[in-house]
Amino acid sequence: MKDYLSELNTQQRDAVVYTDGPQLVIAGAGSGKTRVLTYKIVHLLSQGYEPWRILALTFTNKAAKEMRERVEAVVGTDNASKIWMGTFHSIFSRILRTHADRIGYDRNFTIYDASDSKSLIKSIIREMDLDEKVYKPSVVISAISWAKNALISPERYAMNRDIMEADKRAQRTLIYDIYSRYVNRCKVAGAMDFDDLLYYTNILLHENTDVLHHYQGFFKYVLIDEYQDTNFAQHLIATKLCAESNKLCVVGDDAQSIYSFRGANIHNILTLKSTYPTLKTFKLEQNYRSTKNIIHAANSLIAKNKEQIPKHIFSENELGAKLEVTDTYSDYEEAVVVAGQISRMHMLKHDSFDDYAILYRTNNQSRRMEEALRNRNIPYRIWGGVAFYQRKEVKDAIAYFRLAINPNDDEALRRVINFPARGIGDTTMSKLTAAAMDAHVSIWEVISFPDRYPSGIGTAALRKLAEFKKLIEGFNQLNNESNAEQLASKIINDTRLMSLYMSDTTPENVSKRENIQELLSGVHDFVSDRFEQGNSDTGMASYLSDISLATDQDSNDMSAERVTLMTVHASKGLEFKNVFIVGVEEELFPSLMSCDTPQQIEEERRLLYVAITRAKEACLISYAKSRFKNGQTMPTRASRFLGDIDPGCLHLSSGTMINTTPSINPVGNYWAHNTNRQNYVYKTSDNGHKQHTNSAVAADGQTHIVSELSEGIRIRHGRFGTGTLVKIHSNEPEPSITVQFDLTGTKKLLLKFARFNILN
Ligand SMILES: Nc1ncnc2c1ncn2[C@@H]1O[C@H](COP(=O)(O)OP(=O)(O)OP(=O)(O)O)[C@@H](O)[C@H]1O
Ligand SMILES: [Mg+2]
Numbered sequence: 144m145k146d147y148l149s150e151l152n153t154q155q156r157d158a159v160v161y162t163d164g165p166q167l168v169i170a171g172a173g174s175g176k177t178r179v180l181t182y183k184i185v186h187l188l189s190q191g192y193e194p195w196r197i198l199a200l201t202f203t204n205k206a207a208k209e210m211r212e213r214v215e216a217v218v219g220t221d222n223a224s225k226i227w228m229g230t231f232h233s234i235f236s237r238i239l240r241t242h243a244d245r246i247g248y249d250r251n252f253t254i255y256d257a258s259d260s261k262s263l264i265k266s267i268i269r270e271m272d273l274d275e276k277v278y279k280p281s282v283v284i285s286a287i288s289w290a291k292n293a294l295i296s297p298e299r300y301a302m303n304r305d306i307m308e309a310d311k312r313a314q315r316t317l318i319y320d321i322y323s324r325y326v327n328r329c330k331v332a333g334a335m336d337f338d339d340l341l342y343y344t345n346i347l348l349h350e351n352t353d354v355l356h357h358y359q360g361f362f363k364y365v366l367i368d369e370y371q372d373t374n375f376a377q378h379l380i381a382t383k384l385c386a387e388s389n390k391l392c393v394v395g396d397d398a399q400s401i402y403s404f405r406g407a408n409i410h411n412i413l414t415l416k417s418t419y420p421t422l423k424t425f426k427l428e429q430n431y432r433s434t435k436n437i438i439h440a441a442n443s444l445i446a447k448n449k450e451q452i453p454k455h456i457f458s459e460n461e462l463g464a465k466l467e468v469t470d471t472y473s474d475y476e477e478a479v480v481v482a483g484q485i486s487r488m489h490m491l492k493h494d495s496f497d498d499y500a501i502l503y504r505t506n507n508q509s510r511r512m513e514e515a516l517r518n519r520n521i522p523y524r525i526w527g528g529v530a531f532y533q534r535k536e537v538k539d540a541i542a543y544f545r546l547a548i549n550p551n552d553d554e555a556l557r558r559v560i561n562f563p564a565r566g567i568g569d570t571t572m573s574k575l576t577a578a579a580m581d582a583h584v585s586i587w588e589v590i591s592f593p594d595r596y597p598s599g600i601g602t603a604a605l606r607k608l609a610e611f612k613k614l615i616e617g618f619n620q621l622n623n624e625s626n627a628e629q630l631a632s633k634i635i636n637d638t639r640l641m642s643l644y645m646s647d648t649t650p651e652n653v654s655k656r657e658n659i660q661e662l663l664s665g666v667h668d669f670v671s672d673r674f675e676q677g678n679s680d681t682g683m684a685s686y687l688s689d690i691s692l693a694t695d696q697d698s699n700d701m702s703a704e705r706v707t708l709m710t711v712h713a714s715k716g717l718e719f720k721n722v723f724i725v726g727v728e729e730e731l732f733p734s735l736m737s738c739d740t741p742q743q744i745e746e747e748r749r750l751l752y753v754a755i756t757r758a759k760e761a762c763l764i765s766y767a768k769s770r771f772k773n774g775q776t777m778p779t780r781a782s783r784f785l786g787d788i789d790p791g792c793l794h795l796s797s798g799t800m801i802n803t804t805p806s807i808n809p810v811g812n813y814w815a816h817n818t819n820r821q822n823y824v825y826k827t828s829d830n831g832h833k834q835h836t837n838s839a840v841a842a843d844g845q846t847h848i849v850s851e852l853s854e855g856i857r858i859r860h861g862r863f864g865t866g867t868l869v870k871i872h873s874n875e876p877e878p879s880i881t882v883q884f885d886l887t888g889t890k891k892l893l894l895k896f897a898r899f900n901i902l903n
Contacts, residue, residue, distance in 0.1 A: 147185050147217055151175070158425040159183045162190065165385070165419040167370075168394040169412065171456035172441065172756030173432030176394035177206070177716060180366050181213045183392060184226065187364055188218050194225035196363040198384065200377075201230055206368060206716050227362070231377055232337060235344040238358070239335070245351050246343050247330060255329070255336045257651070260284060267324050271317065278315055281649040286310075287322050291338035292374045294345055297323035341376040348383055359387035369716060370395035371409055372402045378411040382418055391419070397452050398445050401712060401750050403742075404650065428455050430756075432718050434463025436792045437762050441755045443789035448745045465794040466755070467763045468785065472859070472900060474726070474770040475668065478515035481723050481765060485706060486519050488721060488761070496522055498720035499706040502754045504732040507531075507657035508725060509708050510665060516706060526709040532690060536640070536655040537662050541687070543634045547618035548684045551585035560586075560611060563643050567611065571604045587615075614638070626681040631666040632774070635659060653736060664771045665690070674893050711754045722758035727751070727782045728766045751784050852880065857902040863887040865902065 148156055158168050158179045170176055180199065187197055201207045207229045215223040227234055236254065243250040255263070264287075265280050290300050300306055301319040310318050329335065335343065348355045365385045367373070370393040373381070385391040393415070400409040416422050430438050438458040445451070469484075471477040485499055501512055501523075510531040516523045531537060539562060542555040550556070561567040578589045578598035589596040590608050600608070614637065621630050635641050641659045644652040669689060670681045707719065726732055733747035755762055770779045785793075852871055859865045866884035878894045892899075 147182055147189075151178070151182060152427075152429055154425065154427050154429070155179050155182070158427070159186050161423065161425070162187070162364075162390065163423075164389050165391040165415070165422045166393075166425060167412070167415055167422055168392070168425045168427065169396065169452060169454070170394070170425075170427035171396055171430065171454050172399060172753070173430040173438075173718070174427035174456060175429075175431060176396065176427065177210065177368055179427070180368055180392065180394055181210050183366060184210075184214050184228075185217045188222060192363055194218075194222045195227065196361060197226050197228075197366070198234065198362045198364070199226060199228040199366045199368075200234060200381070201228075201368045202372060202715070204230055204233070207233075210368075232340050235340045235380070236335075239340065239343055239347065242347055242351070242354055245354065246347050248335070248343075249333050251333070253332075253334045254340070255334045257337075260336045263328060264321065264325060267321055267328065271321065271324075273317065273321075276646065278317070278321070279646050281647050281652055282315070283318060283321055285649060286315075286318050287325060288338050290322065291342040292376050294342065294376055294379070297326055338376075341374075341380065344380055345376055348380065355383065356387075358384055363388050364390045364392070367391075367393045368395075369399075370412055371397050371400040372407040372715075373411050374407050375411070378408070389419075389421075396454075398448070398454070398749055399715065399753050399756075401715065401746060401753060403746055426454065428457060430456050430458045431460070432759050433458055433756065434460050434760060436463045436465055437755060437758050440466050440762070440788045440792040441752055443792070444748065444755065444784060444787045445752045447787040448748055449741075450745060464761055465792050466788070467761075468793050468795045469763065469765040470781065470795075470797060471765065471767050472769060473776070474511060474767040477725060477765050477767040478511035479518075481512065481725060481763075482515035482519045482521060484763060485516075485521060485721075485723070489521075494720060496704040496706045499723070500714065500717075500719040500721070500757065501706065501708045501723045501725060502711050502714055502757065503708075503725050504711060504734055504750070505657055505726075506534075506654050506710060507661040508731075510661050512708055512725065514665075521706055522703055523706040523708055526707050526713055531658070531661070534658055536644070536658050540631075540635060540640055540659055540662055541690075543618070543638055543640070544631065544683055544687060546615050547622050547630060547634060548682075548687065550587040550615050550619060553579075553586050556586050559638075563639055565611060566607050567604065571600055571608070574598045574600050575608075622683055626670050627683040627686040628663075628666050628670045628681075630683050631663055635663065648736065650736075660772060660774075663774065667771065667774075671893065671895075675890060677891075711750050714757050715753055718757055718759055720759045721761040721763070722754070723763045723765070724751070724754045725765050726767070726770075727764050727785060728770070728779045729782055730779070731770070732782050732784070748784055748787070751782075852901075858882060858899045859902055860884070860892070860899040863890060866890075 148159070151159060152175075155175050155178065158166065159182045168176055168179055184197060184199060188194060199207075199210065201210060211223055211226075211228055214226065214228075227237075229237075239246070239248070240250045240252070243252060261280055261284060264283055265275075268275055268278050268280060268283065290296075290306075295303065295306075297319055300322055307316070307319070310316050329339065348358070362384055365381060365388075367381055372395075381391065381393075393412075395412055397409055397412060400407060403409070416424075433441075435458045438456060442456060469477075469480060471480050481501065485496075488494075489496065489499070503509065503512070509525060513523065513525075513531055525531075532541070539559055542552075542558040545552045545555040546559070557572070560572070575586050575589050575598055578596045579586045582589070582596050584596065589598055590612050593600070593605060593608075617637070618630065618634055621633055625633075641656055644655045644659075646652070666686060669686045673679070673681045673685075711724075730738075732751065733744055737743040737747050764785070766781050766785075767779060769776050771777075852868060854868055854871060856868050857865060858868055860882070863882070863884045864886050866882040866887075868880055869883050869889070870881040872879045872881070872891075879891055880894060881889060881891050883889050
């Protein structure tokens with residue numbers, strides 16, 4: 144075995160060789176916490192611990208895999224494979240399978256994913272004849288998930304006065320009943336959901352002392368990474384398992400606790416001391432990952448949080464470049480600029496695309512980035528998520544788009560004929576399919592001419608089919624007379640595809656809504672692009688062929704080097720040479736959904752801390768000054784968090800593609816330069832019609848009307864650069880302007896779409 148201890152600094156070595164009792168390693172990002180855990184496993188093996196008596200728990204499969212690889216490199220594959228190393232869920236399902244009979248399950252139980260759980264909950268709500276608007280499935284699921292993670296059974300739930308009072312106030316007194324039925328139905332189906340894997344492990348160990356004693360004696364050492372993000376159920380299992388050996392090593396960073404919305408509890412770290420009076424705490428202070436500038440920026444940011452364990456972290460790496468903060472005029476331009484920066488850096492540094500990551504706060508931000516990268520032929524992968532056009536809600540919407548131009552598209556029809564639910568069940572579908580196959584026609588044909596193609600469908604179902612037919616025919620008709628954007632909004636509106644997810648604010652629903660909104664932004668971009676190119680083909684069919692070409696690339700060879708796109712949440716524990724953090728704006732980062740309490744703001748700040756500390760060499764932050772959301776271009780502002788970072792480690796630049804403005808010097812409230820430029824934005828007037836207003840984005844983010852356009856004024860356009868307005872066409876049905884651009888020639892811009900600023 145090679146001399147692994149020489150690859151650690153003194154503090155790390157102390158933490159690795161300490162094996163006398165429970166220990167906590169609390170340290171900032173990149174200081175080698177995961178490295179300590181990994182080397183500690185190697186150390187334990189070298190001390191004669193048998194590999195199968197070591198339990199190492201991580202949060203993600205990727206972390207488990209990396210740790211295993213590092214251990215393998217030192218002790219060989221054979222030994223490494225015997226270690227109980229994996230995510231909480233994977234290790235616990237292994238234990239549960241071994242003792243399934245003790246909790247009334249078969250060892251071959253299946254694991255339900257989120258959509259399985261949801262459809263089961265829905266059918267229970269329906270069976271109980273409850274109002275889905277009151278008993279919203281996602282709310283019920285959250286309540287059940289919360290209860291399971293707090294280890295509250297349906298019986299205890301019903302007996303808990305506080306919970307029942309709260310349910311009563313929300314007029315959902317029957318959640319306990321749904322919960323109880325759900326648990327029984329899962330049992331009958333031989334299925335467990337993700338929360339069950341933790342819940343039942345606790346029950347197993349709690350109710351079967353022989354099993355508990357077995358594992359307490361079996362595992363001689365328990366090691367846990369990212370302890371700040373454990374929930375109560377995980378914390379309890381971990382502490383139970385090492386009650387006998389007393390050998391527990393947990394590592395964490397309170398400054399990186401970012402999962403409180405899933406029940407993670409930072410106090411698990413703080414209460415360890417009372418659980419283990421002999422707990423020994425270790426601190427690591429040297430960061431090996433990042434340059435001095437990056438560490439300094441991250442430290443200055445997190446120092447603004449009140450709630451934290453004091454820590455010092457320094458880097459002896461080189462000073463490195465300052466963090467580049469780029470502002471752009473629009474979200475569209477932001478993506479183009481970031482793709483340009485990546486391509487330029489890649490060329491200059493001769494590194495691999497694998498060294499690049501783009502991190503964003505919400506999943507829907509990926510679409511623009513994906514498009515900009517594709518336009519530059521930069522390969523990318525979406526990590527821990529699904530490429531934009533593969534997401535369920537996006538595919539549903541596109542299926543309707545496809546039907547609008549071609550109702551004979553059987554696959555699209557199958558996908559949405561009963562989504563949103565309109566009472567067209569599986570039986571009806573099989574009859575339709577059989578009739579269509581017999582007559583060699585599309586399903587649409589059978590629906591359209593029920594007399595010509597008898598299918599044996601009852602009158603009630605036929606009526607529902609007729610309604611569906613009317614809906615699609617309406618879209619069909621509209622397709623002939625309008626552009627893709629008009630049709631798309633009509634479809635989303637009439638099918639209730641978006642309002643479906645409006646009923647509550649669970650993260651899943653919010654993200655679905657944002658994705659549909661983003662899809663509409665994409666259609667809008669398509670129409671405005673075509674217009675600006677002087678191409679009048681703005682119909683849905685062209686849009687669909689555009690995106691089907693775009694999505695084709697998603698199936699590319701996965702082994703090639705690629706830029707990684709992911710949410711900040713998914714990036715925890717990882718590192719990249721070059722990190723781009725995009726959309727660092729108010730109402731996005733911090734998220735509008737997490738702005739209500741100081742605690743939420745602190746969690747958002749920790750999230751940005753996580754993002755910055757992923758970077759080894761270069762960290763580039765960007766924000767746009769206008770963003771297309773909810774169907775209109777809205778003025779946006781730089782995130783308050785930028786003001787928390789020491790200006791000395793930032794370099795501000797303007798991301799305008801034709802860069803004529805010098806970068807702005809940081810003076811005082813240095814991104815105030817963001818605030819006084821004129822932006823051309825749309826406001827929806829009281830009667831719901833869009834009207835254009837020439838407005839400036841003021842420091843308070845309010846839109847103020849300033850003046851009207853006039854010929855001769857100078858403007859700057861998101862894509863075409865600077866130019867002079869030569870003509871206003873206000874008498875046309877869609878008002879537009881002609882602009883003579885300095886570098887890109889004369890263009891006619893439809894005011895409805897154009898994104899530009901007026902230069903003084
Ligand atoms: N003593 C050391 N010598 C050389 N490199 C080191 C040393 N300690 C850590 N590193 C390297 O520094 C980087 C960060 O280490 P690691 O990922 O273990 O930090 P961490 O504290 O787990 O970070 P995070 O908080 O982001 O999870 C890794 O690339 C690791 O290999
Ligand atoms: Mg780590």
